[in-house]
Amino acid sequence: MRRRGYTAKALRMFCDKIGVSKRDQLMDLQLLEWCVRQDLNERSNRYMVVQDPVKLTITNWPEGKVEWFNCPLNPADPDGAKRRVPFTGELLIDRADFMEDAPKKFFRLKPGGEVRLKYTYIVQCNEVVKDENGEVVELKCTYDPSPEYRSVKGTIHWVSAQFAKELEVRNYDKLFTLADMSQVPEDKDYKDFLNPESLVIGKGWAEPALLEDQSGIAVQFERTGYYIADKDSTPEHPVFNKTTALKDSYKPE
Numbered sequence: 001m002r003r004r005g006y007t008a009k010a011l012r013m014f015c016d017k018i019g020v021s022k023r024d025q026l027m028d029l030q031l032l033e034w035c036v037r038q039d040l041n042e043r044s045n046r047y048m049v050v051q052d053p054v055k056l057t058i059t060n061w062p063e064g065k066v067e068w069f070n071c072p073l074n075p076a077d078p079d080g081a082k083r084r085v086p087f088t089g090e091l092l093i094d095r096a097d098f099m100e101d102a103p104k105k106f107f108r109l110k111p112g113g114e115v116r117l118k119y120t121y122i123v124q125c126n127e128v129v130k131d132e133n134g135e136v137v138e139l140k141c142t143y144d145p146s147p148e149y150r151s152v153k154g155t156i157h158w159v160s161a162q163f164a165k166e167l168e169v170r171n172y173d174k175l176f177t178l179a180d181m182s183q184v185p186e187d188k189d190y191k192d193f194l195n196p197e198s199l200v201i202g203k204g205w206a207e208p209a210l211l212e213d214q215s216g217i218a219v220q221f222e223r224t225g226y227y228i229a230d231k232d233s234t235p236e237h238p239v240f241n242k243t244t245a246l247k248d249s250y251k252p253e
Contacts, residue, residue, distance in 0.1 A: 004172060005218030005228030005243035010039040026180055033244045040218055040226050040243070045073040047210040048085070048118065048157040049221040051169060051202055053092035055138045055161065058123060061089030066162075071119045083209035087120050090161040092205050097156040098139060100128060107154035109139065115154040118222065121145070122152055157222045164205035168239045170230065171200045204240070211238055218243040 001011075013035040018027050070082040093109070102110035109115045114124045121143040129138035144150075178184065178193045204221075213219055218228035226243040233239040 003228075003230065004241050005040075005226060006036055007039050007217060010036040013038065026182075028179075029174065036226070036244050037246075040220065042076065043074075043215075044218055044220045044226060045083075045213055045215050046071075046075065046220045046222050047083070047207055047213070048159055049167070049169075049204045049206040049210065049224065049227075050092045050094050050157070050159050050164075051204045051224070052095045053205055054095045054098060054136055056091045056093050056123070056158065057138060057140050058089045058091070058143050059126070059140050060142045063089065065089065066160075069119050083207075085119065085207050085209065086160045086163045087117075088160045088162050091117070091158045092161050092164060093117075093139075093156055093158045095136070098125070098136065100136065108156055109141075109154070113154075114152050115156055116152050117158050118155050122150070159205050159207050161205075163208050165208055165211055165238065167204040167206055167210075168237065169202050169204040169227070169242070170239065171202060171242045173198050173200075206238075211235070220246070 010032075014032050017031060017035065018025070065088070067087045069085045069087060071085050072078050073081045073083055097108040097115075099106050099108070099110055102108075102113070107115075109123075109125050111125050111128055114122050116122050123141040123143045125139050125141050127140035128136055129140065131137050174195055175198045176190075176193045177195050181190060181193070184190055184193065206221075210219065213229075218226040220226050223246065225245045227240040228243055230239040230241045
């Protein structure tokens, strides 16, 4: 639990909520994860990380220009500490934030549509580039340089392709597909209920400030979840373990 970023404060909160009983009880794991979120939401630093990238090129961005933005480490304290985030003409966004044949209520990026790149500019998608297999490999966009604020419905996270740091990301999920393992039928083996996606090892591309974090607790990958640097992590090969997802449907009583 420590290696995945569960905090002592969150565990004490969980114990306070479940109380003490003389009878065996089965507690929903979502309650524990909710307690972890409550603690980390107040204290954790935020960073942008893309795990399933697609390239976004801003065609009207001045060649070679790098603009640095001072972004809050925690939006709950907008006047608090900041981190510097580089913005360039070639970015990476999450593939899930683009849809070619988007439904009406899809408020992320789509052909001809506009979206705000978090903390920065509004961009419009003008061209979709695909490979020989029909896979989207690049989105060509233009940005609105106007200093006047205007509202758009969608905001997505991003990282600069030039400055992004590659990570190993270990995404953990529940070990079993059955919520109550005492309900395993007698003619079944418990191994039949192992979750094949209880650990999925992938890659991520992070803003450079993430690797300078000295908070000692899990950080939030914006719009994704909470992650903590693993003891296997090195400056040459950063490794981050998933603590818990950003949201779920659990509502405590």
